[in-house]
Amino acid sequence: MNLATPLFDNSLPAIRTSIAGISNAKYEQLTDGSKEIYKQVLRIFERHKLEYFLFAGAIVGYVRNGRMPPWNDDLDVIIFEDQIQIFENRILPLLRECGYACWPVAAPYTGGGYHILALQQDANSRRASIELADGIPVVVPWAQIDVFYTSVDEAGFIRNLSNWGMYHTKEVPETWVRPGTFIHLDSFRARVFSNYEDDIRHEYGNVAANIVVHSHDKVALKLMGSDWEKFEFDYDALLSTRVRGIPPSLSRKRLAEFVPDANRRFETSADENFDAIAKTICEDALGHVTLTGADQSFWVLDLKRLFPSVKLEVLIGTEREAKRAVHLRRFIDSVQFSDPTIRKIYEDCLLANDTTISRRSGST
Numbered sequence: 001m002n003l004a005t006p007l008f009d010n011s012l013p014a015i016r017t018s019i020a021g022i023s024n025a026k027y028e029q030l031t032d033g034s035k036e037i038y039k040q041v042l043r044i045f046e047r048h049k050l051e052y053f054l055f056a057g058a059i060v061g062y063v064r065n066g067r068m069p070p071w072n073d074d075l076d077v078i079i080f081e082d083q084i085q086i087f088e089n090r091i092l093p094l095l096r097e098c099g100y101a102c103w104p105v106a107a108p109y110t111g112g113g114y115h116i117l118a119l120q121q122d123a124n125s126r127r128a129s130i131e132l133a134d135g136i137p138v139v140v141p142w143a144q145i146d147v148f149y150t151s152v153d154e155a156g157f158i159r160n161l162s163n164w165g166m167y168h169t170k171e172v173p174e175t176w177v178r179p180g181t182f183i184h185l186d187s188f189r190a191r192v193f194s195n196y197e198d199d200i201r202h203e204y205g206n207v208a209a210n211i212v213v214h215s216h217d218k219v220a221l222k223l224m225g226s227d228w229e230k231f232e233f234d235y236d237a238l239l240s241t242r243v244r245g246i247p248p249s250l251s252r253k254r255l256a257e258f259v260p261d262a263n264r265r266f267e268t269s270a271d272e273n274f275d276a277i278a279k280t281i282c283e284d285a286l287g288h289v290t291l292t293g294a295d296q297s298f299w300v301l302d303l304k305r306l307f308p309s310v311k312l313e314v315l316i317g318t319e320r321e322a323k324r325a326v327h328l329r330r331f332i333d334s335v336q337f338s339d340p341t342i343r344k345i346y347e348d349c350l351l352a353n354d355t356t357i358s359r360r361s362g363s364t
Contacts, residue, residue, distance in 0.1 A: 004235040006221050007213060013136050014243040017274070018301040019119075020130075020138040021070075022243055028073035028215030029141055032301055037118045037143035037327060038075055039188035041100070044356055045077075046191075050091055052077040052147070053180055054190040055167070055199065057214075060207050063200045064228050068186055070235070071213045071220065074144040076165070078158070078177070081151050087114075097352035099323030105146075105164055112162030116145040118327050120320070121295060130295045133248050133275030140298055170203050246306065247275035254282055260310050262287035274299045281307055290315060290336070297324055300331040322346040326353055 008014065012024035021029030045052050056076040061069040079087055092114070095102050101117040104110065120142050122128035129137035149161040152174045160168040176195035183192055193199050200207060208228045213221040223231065246255060258281075266286045268277055270293040277299065281289060290313040291297055297314045304312065312331065316322050317338040322345045325335055329350070337343040 002234045002238055003223060003226060003231045004238050007235075008238070008242075013133075013248070015132060015136065015247065016239070016243050016245050017132065017138065017299075018305055019298050020132065020140050022239070023132060023136060023138050027071040027213050027220035028218065030068055030070055030072045031141055033119055033298075033328070034073070034141060034143040035187050036301075036330070038145065040098075040327065040353070041095070041116060041145055042075075042188055042190055044094060044098070045091065046189075047356060048086070048090055048094065050079065050086055051083050051180075052079050052191060053177055054185075054192050055196070056165075056203075058185060058190075059192055059196050060200055060204055062183060062185055062192075063197055064207050065232065066185075069213075071215055073141050073215045074146060076146050076148065078148045078150040078167070081149070081161075084149055087147065094352065094356050097349070098356060099326050099349040099353070105162070109160075109162045109164035111149070112160050112164030113146060113148045116147065118143045119298075119324065121298075130298060131273035133273055136248075136275075167203060172199055172202065247278050249275050249279040250282055250306070255306060258282050258307065259285060260287040260307065261285045262311075264288070266290070268292050268296060270294070270296075272296070274302060278303065278306060281310060286310060289313065294318065294321060297321060297328065297332070300328055304331045316342055316346060318342065319345050323349055326350050329353075 007026055009024045009026055015023045018032035021031045054075060054077050057072045058068045058075055061067055061072060092102055095116060101120065102114055104114055105112045119140055121130065121140060126142055127139055129139050132138045148165050150158050151161055153159050156174050157171045158167065158174050158177060176199050177193045180191045180194055182189055209225055211221070211223040211226055211228060211231050212219065246252065264284060264286045265288040266280060266284065267290040272293065277289070280286065288311040292315045294317060300312050300314070303310065311333040313334045313336060314325050314332050315336045315338070316325055319342065322342055325332060326346060326349045335346065337346065
């Protein structure tokens with residue numbers, strides 16, 4: 001039996017997208033969209049000299065095979081007490097100006113840290129969906145970074161200020177953490193514990209033989225005593241044989257033959273899904289597309305993946321759409337606005353991002 005089979009619902013279509021992951025997966029997913037956000041936020045941390053340490057699930061994956069697990073749906077970082085003032089007085093205002101939703105962790109862990117989020121369709125629900133194709137709704141995972149406020153107790157172990165996080169009870173020595181070291185993880189650089197391998201063994205055991213697909217409070221699969229290499233082989237084999245990388249209406253042959261005409265332009269209707277838009281681009285040899293629907297800007301990563309030379313324009317109608325467009329600006333060629341107020345929100349957010357990202361790390 002393929003060890004990864006329980007992670008997918010075989011009664012549903014299996015289509016992989018950059019923004020929403022695999023359409024029939026039963027676990028919370030790491031996506032290219034989330035990676036784009038993580039890279040931007042960690043760059044802000046580093047530009048402004050915040051001493052943070054990435055740990056937990058992302059580093060479990062790094063110790064296993066040098067990559068984050070496919071189910072790593074958020075990043076966890078700790079900052080020590082001497083960094084809290086820098087984070088709250090300098091970093092948080094910048095993040096908010098840059099369009100990120102930031103709020104303190106709620107009871108019973110009040111005072112334990114902060115959540116940083118982006119790519120939200122609905123601020124109140126993680127389950128809001130958009131349509132990949134007719135009859136195929138998908139959920140775009142929130143890009144989330146959790147910041148854990150951390151102290152050192154009398155015995156030299158790190159503790160969360162409000163008992164938040166598994167590490168709080170694991171008696172992790174502060175000497176394993178500082179001064180830290182940098183690694184390259186997927187598409188970004190991050191500071192991690194100095195002794196990150198010791199920490200992973202101490203907190204999670206032998207991660208090469210114990211596989212737990214866990215996101216927030218949900219466990220999708222638990223394989224204790226199973227070889228990671230065997231699981232990874234099975235997982236990759238399943239994806240390569242059962243999961244499509246293109247929407248239903250496209251074929252690899254037709255996509256390979258696609259040649260855009262720079263003079264052919266198209267404006268989507270607001271209710272068109274990703275499949276319909278991709279089909280029209282391919283069939284009509286479009287060179288310029290304007291996305292008009294409120295959630296259509298989510299698909300810019302995938303449209304650029306399939307049609308890299310097609311110019312993508314986004315019509316922005318709300319504050320949330322404006323911030324999303326700024327965060328995904330690397331995949332957008334031009335923008336339009338429904339009114340001057342929305343334009344101002346976009347321009348302010350864009351300026352904050354450009355200023356913050358370009359500012360040298362010695363700046364204050």
